[in-house]
Amino acid sequence: MFSxxxxxxxxxxxxxxxxxxxxxxxxxxxxxxxxxxxxxxAEAGADSFTVSRMAFLARLQEAGIPAFPHYRxxxxxxxxxxxxxxxxxxxxxxxxxxxDPLLGSLQASVAGRVEGIRQSGRNLVFVxxxxxxxxxxxxxxxxxxxxxxxxxxxxxPFTDLVxxxxxxxxxxxxxxxxxxxxxxxSLYATQARLLAPCTLPLPAPGPVRSSRAAGARxxxxxxxxxxxxxxxxxxxxxxxxxxxxxxxDFLEVETPVLSAIPGGASARxxxxxxxxxxxxxxxxxxxxxxxxxxxIGGFERVFEIGKQFRNxxxxxxxxxxxxxxxxxxxxxxxEDMMDxxxxxxxxxxxxxxxxxLVLTVENKQGLLVEVDFAPPFQRMSIPHELEILxxxxxxxxSTDVELEFFVERVIDRLGPGALPPAPLTAAxxxxxxxxxxxxxxxxxxxxxxxxxxxxxxxxxxxxxxxHASDRFELFVAQRELVNAYSEQNDPNAQYQSFHxxxxxxLAGDDEAHVPDxxxxxxxxxxxPPTGGWGLGVDRLVMMLTGSAHIRDxxxxxxxxxxxxxxxxxDES
Numbered sequence: 001m002f003s004x005x006x007x008x009x010x011x012x013x014x015x016x017x018x019x020x021x022x023x024x025x026x027x028x029x030x031x032x033x034x035x036x037x038x039x040x041x042a043e044a045g046a047d048s049f050t051v052s053r054m055a056f057l058a059r060l061q062e063a064g065i066p067a068f069p070h071y072r073x074x075x076x077x078x079x080x081x082x083x084x085x086x087x088x089x090x091x092x093x094x095x096x097x098x099x100d101p102l103l104g105s106l107q108a109s110v111a112g113r114v115e116g117i118r119q120s121g122r123n124l125v126f127v128x129x130x131x132x133x134x135x136x137x138x139x140x141x142x143x144x145x146x147x148x149x150x151x152x153x154x155x156x157p158f159t160d161l162v163x164x165x166x167x168x169x170x171x172x173x174x175x176x177x178x179x180x181x182x183x184x185x186s187l188y189a190t191q192a193r194l195l196a197p198c199t200l201p202l203p204a205p206g207p208v209r210s211s212r213a214a215g216a217r218x219x220x221x222x223x224x225x226x227x228x229x230x231x232x233x234x235x236x237x238x239x240x241x242x243x244x245x246x247x248x249d250f251l252e253v254e255t256p257v258l259s260a261i262p263g264g265a266s267a268r269x270x271x272x273x274x275x276x277x278x279x280x281x282x283x284x285x286x287x288x289x290x291x292x293x294x295x296i297g298g299f300e301r302v303f304e305i306g307k308q309f310r311n312x313x314x315x316x317x318x319x320x321x322x323x324x325x326x327x328x329x330x331x332x333x334x335e336d337m338m339d340x341x342x343x344x345x346x347x348x349x350x351x352x353x354x355x356x357l358v359l360t361v362e363n364k365q366g367l368l369v370e371v372d373f374a375p376p377f378q379r380m381s382i383p384h385e386l387e388i389l390x391x392x393x394x395x396x397x398s399t400d401v402e403l404e405f406f407v408e409r410v411i412d413r414l415g416p417g418a419l420p421p422a423p424l425t426a427a428x429x430x431x432x433x434x435x436x437x438x439x440x441x442x443x444x445x446x447x448x449x450x451x452x453x454x455x456x457x458x459x460x461x462x463x464x465x466x467h468a469s470d471r472f473e474l475f476v477a478q479r480e481l482v483n484a485y486s487e488q489n490d491p492n493a494q495y496q497s498f499h500x501x502x503x504x505x506l507a508g509d510d511e512a513h514v515p516d517x518x519x520x521x522x523x524x525x526x527x528p529p530t531g532g533w534g535l536g537v538d539r540l541v542m543m544l545t546g547s548a549h550i551r552d553x554x555x556x557x558x559x560x561x562x563x564x565x566x567x568x569x570d571e572s
Contacts, residue, residue, distance in 0.1 A: 049201040056164055057197060063155040067197050076174075078108045080129060080136040087177050087185035094179070101178045109174040110136060110187055111195060113222065114165055115205070125162050127189075129173070133228055137186040138173045146191050161192055168198025168222070214551040215559050230553055233352060234541045238305060240351045241325055241535070244344055250301040250327060255290035257283060257307070263516040264288030264458070266427065267310040270320075283309035288458065288532065289519045291328045292487060296527050303327035305537070317479065319550050320558050323537040328487070332531035334470045337484040338447060340533065341474055342375035345445070349373045352544050361543050364478035369443045371476060377445040382452070383468055385438055386430075389413070396467045397426035397454040398500060423508035426454035442475035457497035457513050458532075459485035481540055484533040491523035 057067045078086075083106075090104040112131030119125055123142040128135055145158040155161075165171060175189035205223050213220035213227065220227045242252065260279065262269035264286030274281050287304050294302050305325045312318060329336065349357050357373040387393050390413050395402040403426050410418050410429065420432035430452050438448065449472045450462055456469035463470065471485035488494050498515035505512045541553040551557035 047201070050199050053166070053197060053199045057199075059160070060155075060194070063160075065155065065161075065194075067194060069193070069195065071172075071195055073111070074109050074174075076108050078106075078110060080110055080112055080131050080134040083108060083110055083136055083177055083187055084134070084185045087179060091177065091179060093183045102176060105176045105178050107174075107176050108187065109172055109191075110138075111170070111172040112136070114167055114169045114171060114198075116167065117165060119163075125165075127162075127165065127171075127173070129171070133225070133232070137180060137184050138175075138189050139180060139186050140173075140189045140192065144175075144188060144190055157192060161194060162189075165192075165194075166198060168200075168202045169194060170196035170198075214554075214557050217555055230541075230545045230547065231555060233545050234537075234553055236351060237348060237541055237544065238323075238537065240348050241344070241537075242305065244347050245303050245325075245327060248301065248340075250303045250329075251299055253291070253294060253299070253302050253304055254306070255284075255287040255304060257309075259284060259290075261514050261516045261518075263514055263519065265308075265310075266513055268312055270309050270311045285310050286324075286534070287326055288328075288534075289516055291326060292527060292530065292532070293519070293522050295328050295330050295530055296522055296525055300330035300528070301327070314558060316549050317539060317542075319538065319554055322550070322554070324534055325537055326532070326534045328533075329531045330528040333486040333529065334449075334472060334484060334531060337531045337533045338377075338472060341447075341482055341484070342377055345373050346375065348540070348544075359544070360546075361477040362546060362548065363443055365440070369477060371444060373445055377447055377474070379447045379449055379472075380438060380442070381450045381465075382430075382434060382438065382448055383450045383465055386433060389433070389437055394430075394452055394467065397430070397452055398467075403429075423504075425504045425507060425509045425512070426452065427504065427512070428509065430455055439475055439478050439480075442478055444476075446475050447472040448475060454500070456485060457501050458488055458494070460488050460490075477543060479539055479543065480536065481543070482533065482535050484531065487527065487530040487532045489523065489527040489529060491520050494523060495520050 060067050086106050086108075090106070091101075092103070094101045110129065110131075112129040114127055115130045115135065116128035117125065118128075125140040127138040127140065129138050130136075140158065140162045142158045145162070172193045172195055173187055173189040174191040175187050177185070177187055180186045202219075203223060207224050207226065208220045213224075221231075246252070258272070258274070258281045260281060262282035262285045264284075265288070267285040269282040269285050272281050272283065273279070285308055287306065287308075291302050291304060303325060304327075306323065307321055308324050309321055310318075311320060314320065329340075346357060349359060353359055359371050359373065360368055361371045363369050383394050390409050392409060395406055397403050397406060403424075406426075407419065407424055407429060410433070418433065418436065420428045434448065442448070450465050450468040451459075451471045451473075453459075453461060453467055453469050456471045459469040459471045461470065462468040469485060471483075473480050473484075474482035488497065495515075495517075498513065498517075498520070501513040502515050505514075538550050538553055541547070542550060545553060547553050551559075
């Protein structure tokens, strides 16, 4: 029975292995029952590989060797990187047979996942062990391996364990460090212990198709080292962002994810119901109004890095669940936020890219551009550019008459295709024009300034431009990364802006701001002049890692199918 199973297993793996058929008859006799395959195995597509692995585990179990043992790292345990560094630092490759290869050697144990196995005859096995982004060669020689354990008669640790390891197994090896004959830092093993077997066949290592990887991120991270590096970069970006703000005396806080009013942004929220409170709640679309309440309360510099939730479409740049950093600084304005932005990006780019502030980035059109993050960033005035585009100044879009006149002007100059789908609110019309005609010119870091007041209900009016807000958006490679403004701190003006947003919602714009009268009431206690700032963390990481889709830099993004999985690597 074992002979046939082992043959099918070798065929499935397509690589030479010492099969169980070569184990002495006394060992084979340890197991005579056919191992059972659970319904979970069947649902996972159990094949000859899985059947063979289950038989192997059954033999270990009958010999008293647990396949999933309790484990605590031994005192001599080292990370793979530490072993490689020790060999390179304290040992030298033997120049002749007379040289002692163990001079400076260290006795150590290491644990990791098997990435590859190479058999050299009947007595020598080379194992590529990986852990935490590093790799170590383990050399297992039958002659140097520990003798069979008297407590497990008939089970040879080299023949029955090492020669039956497969890609994906999690294993601990113990032995001594040295250079191999080919000059590679290695661990020459004398003992091995299986910690967690792999019972499903791994695809070949390499990139995994993005749409499939999102549904089985664990498998992509095993197969693709570049995927692991993307998420390490993401972690470094967030750590750098947090450290930068803390060094400026910003206080990190947490605000509610569930609230009665989804304020602070123009977006459609997710709705839920609290059984305990007996009322409907929304998942937050922005923490802005809570953070500004804290500024009112006396915390002059606050920030929050966290998840936002918007019940909108999914595309290359948008995911329903995404990460932002928002900060608010009392006694600051839009110009201060620009200075902060330039300094922050310089810090992050240097952290990721070394000393160079020039980064090769793919823009929204799929073209590679050299982006220079050296301050100062260029600026582009929206009112000025729209005036050139339309041949007339942008009017006060807060009235229906002026908005209708503006829409007619757009149609006359650019055609009806320049307008967004209905409803034609001021915010939607101007936002569409900016997206179509201005953003494509923003490959280099560009501050878009002077947004029409209708687009910015939470911002103060611009001190010099009529009908404009004191606001900017930072675009890089045609993608918005930052949105910031001088916060509106006049409660009456804020109430009026909320009133206009309510009218837009009645007109059919379900992404217009929801009025928050409690916030207006809080403002009456006095909100200091405040600069507000928000960064899309996901889009920044996309840019820094060269990722084409937002799902590539979110560990577990939303997918159309909850059962999405990956079974084959990308061969395109």
